[in-house]
Amino acid sequence: MxxxxxxxxxxxxxxxxxxxxxxxxxxxxxxxxxxxxxxxxxxxxxxxxxxxxxxxxxxxxxxxxxxxxxxxxxxxxxxxxxxxxxxxxxxxxxxxxxxxxxxxxxxxxxxxxxxxxxxxxxxxxxxxxxxxxxxxxxxxxxxxxxxxxxxxxxxxxxxxxxxxxxxxxxxxxxxxxxxxxxxxxxxxxxxxxxxxxxxxxxxxxxxxxxxxxxxxxxxxxxxxxxxxxxxxxxxxxxxxxxxxxxxxxxxxxxxxxxxxxxxxxxxxxxxxxxxxxxxxxxxxxxxxxxxxxxxNKPFYFSKRNKGLMILGIILDSPAHKMALQVGELITKVNGIQVNDEKAFYEAVQRNRAHCKLEILDVNGEIRFVQRALYEGDHHELGILFVQEEKKWGTEAV
Structure with missing residues (x-):
């Protein structure tokens, strides 16, 4: 049977x-x-x-x-x-x-x-x-x-x-x-x-x-x-x-x-x-x-007064390899405090070979991540932020 x-x-x-x-x-x-x-x-x-x-x-x-x-x-x-x-x-x-x-x-x-x-x-x-x-x-x-x-x-x-x-x-x-x-x-x-x-x-x-x-x-x-x-x-x-x-x-x-x-x-x-x-x-x-x-809830992914909220991570990008997470807040880049995309761009460009980030994670705890940047890496780390109003529809970080 x-x-x-x-x-x-x-x-x-x-x-x-x-x-x-x-x-x-x-x-x-x-x-x-x-x-x-x-x-x-x-x-x-x-x-x-x-x-x-x-x-x-x-x-x-x-x-x-x-x-x-x-x-x-x-x-x-x-x-x-x-x-x-x-x-x-x-x-x-x-x-x-x-x-x-x-x-x-x-x-x-x-x-x-x-x-x-x-x-x-x-x-x-x-x-x-x-x-x-x-x-x-x-x-x-x-x-x-x-x-x-x-x-x-x-x-x-x-x-x-x-x-x-x-x-x-x-x-x-x-x-x-x-x-x-x-x-x-x-x-x-x-x-x-x-x-x-x-x-x-x-x-x-x-x-x-x-x-x-x-x-x-x-x-x-x-x-x-x-x-x-x-x-x-x-x-x-x-x-x-x-x-x-x-x-x-x-x-x-x-x-x-x-x-x-x-x-x-x-x-x-x-x-x-x-x-x-x-x-x-x-x-x-x-x-x-x-x-x-x-x-009825306030928007979680909105602009913050201090730091930049991570909205998305591009697959296989430097940010993905650095284990950054959606919802984390980037407060410093290469030791420079960042509050908007322009400051973020400028801080990344200060050191094209290495990137160090200070992160406030989803539990409110500070952590540091860093990585050497190589030729062929996504030029903006592969992080997606909530866009500035004037940049609506343009490429994000």
């Missing part, structure tokens, strides 16, 4: 390459990378990370979390109707058309698929090329989908917590007073490939060649489904890493709460509807709460 299951899992993995959503998510990640680079160049005339950054983040961490969700769902015996998988794929594509990456959260895509699934069963929808797709299903509510959406939300929270803080993108905006201020933007897309067990006759009725296995006289199939996880956050009032981690923890808590109630759906199926609704509304409330909270 174990060998047969392993063979079916391998076959289900191969079918991932036949899923158009798999390729579509790579396309979306590439578009996000290109648009980010264009915006950064518009603000700073230089990009922080290359356009492949979003592509590199798409799968590795998500694959690990997807395996964990697969193990849990298989151990729990979740059986997901194939029709729900199709509707989730449709919801993913429709959500992406809005260009709002946050709508690719599983709470929205799987949640929309769940309610569309119930409606399709009750109304006996007829889809072109698949006229009898929903005809064989009963009118029951599938609590397994409610459990799955809870697991995916927990996975989303872990992704935000562990991966969302990487490569946050600096951005220049205008405050309500018309001043140039800095914020950090996270616009990320991940893929969660999850093994699902579906009724065997659901796919074999459409594709006779699809592999199936039998348990207790019933036929089932394995399928590896690529679920999208989209995340967007604009951070203005605190350090990007802290803000992203806070959101990740809240999303995990939401997933755990919905998972606890989702289990009761096996005894009272009607609860599954409330659980999915809670998942959708809860995720939206978290987004609105975060946005309103940020809007």
């Amino acid at each position: 174990a060998q047969a299951w392993l063979i079916e899992l391998l076959k289900g993995t191969g079918k991932l390459l036949l899923n158009p959503v798999f390729y579509y998510l790579f396309l979306l990640a590439a578009i996000l990378g290109v648009s980010r680079v264009k915006r950064e160049r518009k603000n700073f005339h230089v990009r922080v990370e290359n356009a492949y950054f979003e592509l590199r983040q798409l799968l590795p961490t998500g694959a690990v979390i997807g395996i964990a969700i697969s193990i849990i769902s298989l151990a729990a015996g979740l059986v997901i109707p194939f029709e729900a998988v199709l509707l989730t794929a449709c919801a993913t594509i429709l959500a992406s058309i809005t260009t709002k990456v946050r709508l690719l959260s599983p709470a929205y895509t799987v949640g929309a698929a769940f309610f569309a699934f119930i409606l399709a069963v009750n109304q006996n929808w007829s889809i072109p090329y698949f006229p009898d797709l929903f005809a064989s299903l009963g009118n029951g509510i599938y609590p397994a989908i409610a459990v799955l959406i809870s697991l995916l939300i927990i996975g989303e929270g872990v992704l935000i917590l562990k991966n969302g803080q990487k490569g946050t993108s600096p951005k220049l905006i205008k405050s309500k007073r018309g001043q140039s201020v800095g914020v950090h933007e996270v616009k990320r897309l991940w893929m969660l490939p999850v093994f699902l067990v579906i009724p065997g006759d659901a796919i074999s009725a459409l594709f006779e060649w699809w592999p199936i296995f039998t348990v207790g006289g019933k036929e089932f199939s394995f399928i590896l489904v690529p679920f999208a996880v989209g995340f967007y956050q604009q951070i203005q009032g605190m350090l990007p890493k802290e803000a992203v981690k806070l959101v990740g923890k809240r999303v995990i808590v939401l997933g755990v709460i919905t998972l606890i109630f989702a289990g009761a759906g096996y005894w009272w199926p009607i609860i599954s509807i409330a659980v999915v609704a809670l998942a959708v509304l809860g995720r939206e409330v978290l987004t609105l709460r975060d946005r309103l909270s940020e809007e």
